[in-house]
Amino acid sequence: MRTEGTTERVLRLLGLLQHRSQWTATELADELDVTPRSVRRDVERLRRLGYPVEAAPGIGGGYRLGAGTRLPPLLLDADEAAATALSLRLAAGGTVAGVGEAALRALTKLDQVLPPRLRAEVRALYDATGAVVGPHSTIDADLLVRLARACRDSVRVRFRYTARSGDERERTAEPVRMVSVGMHWYLMAFDVGRDGWRTFRLDRMSEVEASTWRFTPRDHPDPVEYVQQSVTTSPYAFVARVRLRAAAEDVRALVPATAGRVEEEADGWCVLISGGTELDWIAMHVASLGYDAEILEPPELREAAARLAQRLSRMAGTGD
Known part of the structure; x- marks a missing residue:
């Protein structure tokens, strides 16, 4: 019988339940190399964590994941994580109408925990699909993630910005939030050099770097309203x-x-x-x-x- 920690075994059990629609207790016990009684205890642990594991008694019964009232964390294998990250990159770039900001939030969370090998693989796949995405997908997903992290962590960013007039200058800003309007992404931030709130269009930004300078967030206007007013x-x-x-x-x-x-x-x-x-x-x-x-x-x-x-x-x- 395999010896492993309870947490590792519960995660393996979760992976099995996500991989197939239904398992008997005996099948799960064989896969995990434990007793059916241990399977029942681990199922209870998953339920306490919020996973809706349903049990059907009798012949042909067993365990399966059901739909709950809230979404617990998902367990993804390497291929699933890469496919999800690629889809989120495409959606965040504007190829799926109406989901850009939600896709970016999810991508930021996933990108933070992806192993370097998978992150490189996702980047390569994204580059390979860029030619068929369309003319509006001009924002590098790495830039989206970098700025999203800077907003979340309250760190200053430095970048070069090309204004509507064509004038290009280096800017330092305290980012608050990114907002998708139409087919463009905008960053609402406090411009340190100009001492005021500004809106920056991401496709006009270059050489973007997040610093280690943490700032205390200022009182600010509603980002969505501010960006839309600035744009329109x-x-x-x-x-x-x-x-x-x-x-x-x-x-x-x-x-x-x-x-x-x-x-x-x-x-x-x-x-x-x-x-x-x-x-x-x-x-x-x-x-x-x-x-x-x-x-x-x-x-x-x-x-x-x-x-x-x-x-x-x-x-x-x-x-x-």
Whole structure:
């Protein structure tokens, strides 16, 4: 009979239960080289840890993992861990809509405990699949993980950043959180050199290094709201607020999160907030949504809408 610690044996039992849908007590005892009584004790240990091990009595009965009310830790073998990490890298990079941030959190946890050999294997597989992922997957998953750890551990990061103007400078920042908006990742951080909160687009960052300088987290605005506001309004000369006779979810389906944010209103209306460099461009895109609209601000947008209406009237042959 094999001699091993209780913890090691319980982990082996968990691996067996995850590998096959059902086992008899005798089969498990043979696999673990213990008595059926030891199997029953180890099953109870797994249950106390939160694993829903179900038992069916009689001929053909046995043990199997069921669905519980909470998710206990999973035990993955090397191939499963590599496949999971690769899938999370692809999802975090933006290839699976709506799951980027959750995938990044899971990838950060898994990457922390992966052996170096498996981490290198996952990296090689990811590089091999990059050509078929698509044009939007431009963020290196290693960069995502590095920044996620810096946010979690509250350590400063240094990097070179290319601004919208093309100007490139070295920056030092205290990272708080990364936010996925549309097909881009953004880092919300306190810019030490400029003494203020900033949003950095990850595909404009290079030579990123996490330092050993730990900082005390500052009070900060809501990261998701801050990033969306920075993306949709801050860079632009004009910020428009327009009431639309439409459900907010319908407008969100037409307006990307990188182009504007939509606020709920009563009585079947919502408010679209969007920035732009030209008022005529904003008027054209609001009109293209196809909803009744009321311009709240700026007043100059009403003049742009009037010019657009005149041009359309002349195109239709009904204008003066």
